[in-house]
Amino acid sequence: MLDIQTHMDFEGQAKAERWSRLIITFFGVIGLVYGAVVQQFSQTVYILGVGFLLSSLITIPPWPLFRRHPLKWQKAVNTEPKSQSHSPSESSDEGKKKKK
Amino acid sequence: MHTVLTRGNATVAYSLSVLACLTFSCFLSTVFLDYRTDANINTVRVLVKNVPDYGASREKHDLGFITFDLETNLTSIFNWNVKQLFLYLTAEYKTPTNQLNQVVLWDKIILRGENAVLDFKNMNTKYYFWDDGNGLKDNRNVTLSLSWNIIPNAGLLPSVQSTGKHTFKFPTEYSASSI
Numbered sequence: 001m002l003d004i005q006t007h008m009d010f011e012g013q014a015k016a017e018r019w020s021r022l023i024i025t026f027f028g029v030i031g032l033v034y035g036a037v038v039q040q041f042s043q044t045v046y047i048l049g050v051g052f053l054l055s056s057l058i059t060i061p062p063w064p065l066f067r068r069h070p071l072k073w074q075k076a077v078n079t080e081p082k083s084q085s086h087s088p089s090e091s092s093d094e095g096k097k098k099k100k
Numbered sequence: 101m102h103t104v105l106t107r108g109n110a111t112v113a114y115s116l117s118v119l120a121c122l123t124f125s126c127f128l129s130t131v132f133l134d135y136r137t138d139a140n141i142n143t144v145r146v147l148v149k150n151v152p153d154y155g156a157s158r159e160k161h162d163l164g165f166i167t168f169d170l171e172t173n174l175t176s177i178f179n180w181n182v183k184q185l186f187l188y189l190t191a192e193y194k195t196p197t198n199q200l201n202q203v204v205l206w207d208k209i210i211l212r213g214e215n216a217v218l219d220f221k222n223m224n225t226k227y228y229f230w231d232d233g234n235g236l237k238d239n240r241n242v243t244l245s246l247s248w249n250i251i252p253n254a255g256l257l258p259s260v261q262s263t264g265k266h267t268f269k270f271p272t273e274y275s276a277s278s279i
Contacts, residue, residue, distance in 0.1 A: 006104045013102060020111050028118040032125055039180040041126050041253050048122065052115040060107045 005062065012066025020059040027051020127255035130181040139172035139246040139262035141189070144222050146268060147275040148236045162236035164191075164229035164270060166205075167222045168244065172262065174216040177248070185210045186249040189225075193242040195235025203229055205244075238272040 008016060028048050035044030147165040152158050174185060188207040195201060205225040210216050229236075236242075245265040250258050 007102060016107060017110065020107070021114055024111070024115050024118055028122055032122050035126075035180060036129065041123075041180045044122055044126070045119065048115065048119055052111065055115075056108070056111055060104055060111065062104075 008062050008066040009069050009071060011069040012062075016059040016066055020055045023055040023058065024048070024051050027054070123254045126181055126253060130179055130252070131255060133179070135177050135248075135250055135258060135260045136263055137172070137174065137176060139170065139264040141244050141246060141264060141266040142169040143167070143244065143266065143268045144169060146270060148270045150234065150237070150274050153230060160234070162231040162234050164231065164236045164242075165225075165275075166229065166268075167224055168206075168220075168266075170218055170220045170223060170246065172218050172246065172264075174210065174218070174248070177250070178212050178216065181252045181254060182250055183212055183253055184251045185216075186251065187246060188248070189244060189246050191229065191242055191244050193235070193239055195231065195233060195239070197233045197235060201232065201235070203227075203231075205229060236270050237274060238270060240269045241267060242270065243267045 027050060031044040031047030031051070034047060035041050144167045145165070149163045149165065150160045151163050153161040153163075168189070170189070174187075177185060186207065186209055189205050191201075191203045191205055193201050205227055206223070207226065208218075243265050244267075245261055247259060247261045250260065
């Protein structure tokens with residue numbers, strides 16, 4: 001399988017959704033006006049189709065501009081490996097004490 | 101919006117919603133238009149015969165035979181919400197047996213972009229002018245009118261009658277000549 005990262009960060013997702021709706025609405029209005037002027041509804045649909053393709057190109061692939069605000073993960077905490085002097089039963093006793 | 105498929109789904113769904121709005125706007129822009137216009141109709145030959153109607157019973161019914169002139173200009177009816185017009189020529193009359201008779205004699209489909217200026221002379225009818233009985237002989241008041249059915253891209257399909265009609269009468273005797 002292709003191992004392409006397709007995530008965006010949350011700010012990028014909001015930006016992408018807003019841009020896709022703006023582009024499609026804008027082309028829809030342009031298409032309606034142009035179609036009414038030339039009296040061909042087919043032109044309206046074609047212009048909306050162009051708007052859809054442009055919006056898909058801009059907002060579906062995860063461009064770097066949608067990754068400008070990556071999440072700040074906390075630093076990883078390394079759990080110490082248990083030393084060999086502890087026996088398995090003592091470890092289980094410690095587990096039982098903690099449950100109180 | 102966190103995978104490609106989610107974003108793609110949202111974009112497609114929004115595009116379809118916008119398309120629905122645009123189609124509704126197209127319908128709104130033409131719903132109050134007046135689609136009537138004038139038509140000049142005239143009859144040239146008018147005959148009536150009395151022959152057995154072999155499709156129904158073996159009784160003899162009146163069969164009218166007419167040729168007509170039709171002249172009209174329908175280019176102003178077309179707009180971005182009219183895909184085609186279905187024209188039909190109707191003969192309307194009254195007989196002793198029936199209060200109202202309407203017979204379609206001829207029809208035509210005009211697509212958007214085709215020539216919509218009609219000027220037919222001495223045109224034959226497409227369909228037989230059968231009467232349901234013997235009411236055509238000596239019928240003084242038969243009215244021919246042209247109507248059209250608007251086939252839209254989005255919205256209503258109104259049926260509009262032209263403002264021009266033509267009234268004629270059938271002869272008092274049956275014609276003996278074979279047509």
